[in-house]
Amino acid sequence: MKDKVGLHELYAKDADAADEQVFGRQVDPVSRRGFLRGSGLVAMMTALGASIPFAKYMPGGLIPAALAQTENAFQLAGKDGLTILNDRPVNAETPAHMLDDEITPASRMFVRNNGVPPTLENVDANNWFLEIGGESVANETKLSLTELQNTFQHHTLQLQLECGGNGRSEFTPPARGNQWTTGAIGCPEWTGVRLRDVLQHCGINDDAVYVAYEGADTHLSGDPKKLPISRGVPLHKALEKESLLVWAMNGEPLPMLHGFPLRMVCAGWPASVSGKWLNKILLRDRVHDGEKMQGQSYRVPCKPVAPGATVTDAEMCIIESMPVKSLITFPKSGNSHSRNAELEVRGHAWSGDHQVKRLYTSIDFGATWQRAKLRKPVNRLAWQHWSATIEFPEDGYYEIWARAVDDRGISQPHVLPAWNPRGYLNNACHRIAVSVAG
Ligand SMILES: Nc1nc2c(c(=O)[nH]1)N[C@H]1C(S)=C(S)[C@@H](COP(=O)(O)O)O[C@H]1N2
Numbered sequence: 001m002k003d004k005v006g007l008h009e010l011y012a013k014d015a016d017a018a019d020e021q022v023f024g025r026q027v028d029p030v031s032r033r034g035f036l037r038g039s040g041l042v043a044m045m046t047a048l049g050a051s052i053p054f055a056k057y058m059p060g061g062l063i064p065a066a067l068a069q070t071e072n073a074f075q076l077a078g079k080d081g082l083t084i085l086n087d088r089p090v091n092a093e094t095p096a097h098m099l100d101d102e103i104t105p106a107s108r109m110f111v112r113n114n115g116v117p118p119t120l121e122n123v124d125a126n127n128w129f130l131e132i133g134g135e136s137v138a139n140e141t142k143l144s145l146t147e148l149q150n151t152f153q154h155h156t157l158q159l160q161l162e163c164g165g166n167g168r169s170e171f172t173p174p175a176r177g178n179q180w181t182t183g184a185i186g187c188p189e190w191t192g193v194r195l196r197d198v199l200q201h202c203g204i205n206d207d208a209v210y211v212a213y214e215g216a217d218t219h220l221s222g223d224p225k226k227l228p229i230s231r232g233v234p235l236h237k238a239l240e241k242e243s244l245l246v247w248a249m250n251g252e253p254l255p256m257l258h259g260f261p262l263r264m265v266c267a268g269w270p271a272s273v274s275g276k277w278l279n280k281i282l283l284r285d286r287v288h289d290g291e292k293m294q295g296q297s298y299r300v301p302c303k304p305v306a307p308g309a310t311v312t313d314a315e316m317c318i319i320e321s322m323p324v325k326s327l328i329t330f331p332k333s334g335n336s337h338s339r340n341a342e343l344e345v346r347g348h349a350w351s352g353d354h355q356v357k358r359l360y361t362s363i364d365f366g367a368t369w370q371r372a373k374l375r376k377p378v379n380r381l382a383w384q385h386w387s388a389t390i391e392f393p394e395d396g397y398y399e400i401w402a403r404a405v406d407d408r409g410i411s412q413p414h415v416l417p418a419w420n421p422r423g424y425l426n427n428a429c430h431r432i433a434v435s436v437a438g
Pocket residue numbers: 109110111112113114115161162163164214215216217228229257258259270271272273274275276277
């Protein structure tokens with residue numbers, strides 16, 4: 001299975017879109033023509049390693065000839081170093097060593113799109129509305145983003161988002177979908193209002209059981225009647241104090257790719273419940289039946305099955321809280337290390353709605369485990385940071401494995417967890433390679 005998209009392929013499909021993705025081309029609000037400017041121009045000049053004296057004459061959608069000769073996978077604007085898994089829609093993951101920051105910067109946050117995201121041209125934050133409706137709302141309400149910001153109390157929290165399909169690439173038989181390795185996870189700091197404050201403002205009827213979202217992205221087929229995705233969470237999850245409607249990430253307006261100007265964040269569950277480009281919230285009197293809630297999407301066999309088994313839709317259950325997991329973010333896998341010095345290793349750990357209680361590392365393929373230092377989360381549903389000091393007995397090839405155990409005593413598995421048709425919930429121990437020499 002192909003897991004990267006080359007520059008040519010990308011430009012062949014839609015040159016203008018490619019420009020926007022690779023260099024962050026911006027659209028002139030007056031002429032509505034695309035051109036390279038500001039950061040887009042800087043990105044292109046950086047890629048070329050030279051300034052472009054006649055940049056203003058350079059047509060949009062043109063692959064610079066210098067780059068056209070390479071078959072290198074392209075980079076997304078503002079996302080240097082992320083691996084592109086798909087370009088239509090754009091999906092990109094972050095290599096583990098680039099997730100070393102305690103708070104994930106926007107430039108290192110994975111991107112997962114199910115449809116065609118809105119573009120800057122058709123999103124105006126000053127004219128953005130959120131509708132709250134559905135069978136179980138007492139008063140249907142429409143709030144502008146400004147009203148939302150002015151009416152409810154603001155909250156800032158670090159909240160981790162992990163795609164339900166993170167780790168999919170390891171399953172055999174393979175599951176279709178983006179072949180995520182370990183990088184569809186991040187923990188930025190979000191600012192917004194509580195979903196529950198907004199829902200309570202509108203009135204929640206007694207028969208409400210689920211809260212769902214709709215966003216402004218469009219279906220890949222181009223059919224305006226279809227939504228690319230519309231998911232949700234049971235009412236109890238929506239009413240948690242950490243479930244937010246956010247307009248800022250790390251103190252900046254949400255980046256376009258992450259849902260500008262408004263998104264939902266219900267952390268600890270598959271990130272597919274955290275709707276981007278949010279324009280509608282529905283209080284439902286039934287389990288939400290929107291796009292990607294049913295069938296095999298974001299659902300796993302209710303009971304374990306043999307690898308490769310056919311599982312009917314009726315035997316599948318909706319994924320809720322994500323499993324316990326950890327990542328080694330330092331050192332980078334494949335680095336060499338001198339045997340005379342101790343090696344400082346570190347990373348993060350998380351466990352859906354739960355807290356991680358212990359973190360262990362192993363350098364002998366899981367035969368023995370040493371306890372690492374583990375910090376508490378800064379707030380509920382933020383990932384936790386761990387560190388360990390490792391000594392190696394002799395020169396050679398080692399793997400460092402990390403294993404988290406949560407507050408229920410549930411541990412990450414050494415090897416792959418239960419196979420499922422769509423390849424969700426792989427929380428196997430993360431492993432990195434280190435070669436040790438005197
Ligand atoms: N409107 C909308 N919201 C969406 C999606 C989408 O395609 N459209 N993708 C979902 C999925 S599957 C994931 S994993 C997260 C990814 O969020 P990110 O791109 O900000 O990392 O957004 C979720 N919210």
